[in-house]
Amino acid sequence: MxxxxxxxxxxxxxESFDAILGGGLPAQSVVVIAxxxxxxxxxxxxxxxxxxxxxxxxxxxxxxxxxxxIKVLRYMQLxxxxxxxxxxxxxxxxxxxxxxxxxxxATLTELSAMIEKHQPTFLAIDSFRGIADHIGARHIARSxxxxxxxxxxxxxxxxxxAQKNRN
Numbered sequence: 186m187x188x189x190x191x192x193x194x195x196x197x198x199x200e201s202f203d204a205i206l207g208g209g210l211p212a213q214s215v216v217v218i219a220x221x222x223x224x225x226x227x228x229x230x231x232x233x234x235x236x237x238x239x240x241x242x243x244x245x246x247x248x249x250x251x252x253x254x255i256k257v258l259r260y261m262q263l264x265x266x267x268x269x270x271x272x273x274x275x276x277x278x279x280x281x282x283x284x285x286x287x288x289x290x291a292t293l294t295e296l297s298a299m300i301e302k303h304q305p306t307f308l309a310i311d312s313f314r315g316i317a318d319h320i321g322a323r324h325i326a327r328s329x330x331x332x333x334x335x336x337x338x339x340x341x342x343x344x345x346x347a348q349k350n351r352n
Contacts, residue, residue, distance in 0.1 A: 197229065198236030198266060227257060228264065230309045235266045237307045238275035245305035247279045247296070249315030254278030257311070277303050281310070285319045289328070292316055 194209035
């Protein structure tokens, strides 16, 4: 009798949400967290990053256009999952907005450089919509997503395009 392969899952840091998801988020995958402004995408994504950071995993949180990363982290201090020591050591914050304004190629180049430099286990891009809006044409945005996930061989993510875990 063959055993069925199992899918490695990563906890979101919320037991109830993990239960809804069947145990957590699939490891080594791109997960999209989408919703209306103010619906909690950033909070959920950062909760996931802080949970991963507590396990010793390196995380990279990249902003595109919405809020500067430092402002987001200041706001996150209001939540129980926030840990200033982890924010300094395990969670790197970066701003991709200048590259985004230059277009898809500059964005992909800068994103690749950030990932190469920091070698994160988890990557969150907040938000992918900011990238897509500046790229313009839908087919170019789709091409960007494809090239990003194919070429980077690293975690991808955002609050609109959430997280990917690499072991």
